[in-house]
Amino acid sequence: MRNSLKKAINYYDIFAQVYDLFSPKWYYHEARDYSIKQLQLKEGDTILNLPCGTGQNFEYIQEYINNTGLIIGIDLSDGMLRKAKRKVNQNDWKNIHIIQEDATKVNTTWLATQYDNTLRADVILCDLGLSGFPAWEKVIDNLYELLAPQGRLVIMDWYLPKPTLRGELIKWIGKGEVDRPIYQYLQSKTNDFSVNTSFNRGGVFVATGIKS
Template identity: 45%
Template structure:
């Protein structure tokens, strides 16, 4: 993750929150969580989504931010300290290998994961199918999984730029894999953001 450790210094400049505000707001509303919910954000990056989640949770529940880049986590932790957020935990973990024992280590009480938010990461993860499988194994029955990411069937100039700065592949139809999983019901896809380049996909675990 050395690339993202370096990229973390420029991330909030090259991928600012205002640019993703509309799809991010829509995606977090799709999480459909209640008061005292426990939510995983993966990857959490520099923590841009935390304030959206906090606006709904306030000081209830728990937000677990996971990232494999220490550089990204350093930026996220600075935001947490600056804002004084008391119910956000960040973990340096491999998303494809994070498991229930890792969740158990967070709290003495058993934590049920009510929602998992996969934000702008699957397009850059080598083992992205495993990350979706892992997410489905971690979220409780009836819980929600939401993906917000890039997808372009054919790359234009902007898509090539996104691939370059994100070290990604935005031609991956990651939402199709979520839709194909038998554990997912009520699948929904909105591909209207950023001129069709950014999608939000969601489903409940059965």
């Protein structure tokens, strides 16, 4: 494992202890609520949430699927996953599988070894992760491939293309980049695309791509 990846994991294992304080529900609520609505969830859906972090999305998702279907929550940080598992146990959610994995390895082969060759995700939510993943284009390619036909990939993340003090602060806290053309890359993969760039004073976007 590369030293940079080890450092990132160690950072997020520690950061997990205060993540919900530095990233409180109210701060991302509008964007997160909009993201979940863009998924157009229905009971029985198979949902992939990567990275799932401390499990902040789970309560939003469960409002629509009512503890049915399957939620696969993936993250590389053990510290983050411990927080997520605690929320799952406290709420007695039976439909959530928590898995520790490198995002770049989550592809059709990986899904087949974890479940079976026929499983595909009805929807995928990738929030506040692609700005930090080194091989972010590869991750988008893999996630798009994991979708069932007409499946929806929703990405929520930061986009601040011009250098600002705000951008530097977000990069320092999240250890990622805020100027990556993430939603533009998703747009290049599908003809059925939409984006809303209005969240958090224009710094956070929610993009949706549908697999035709």
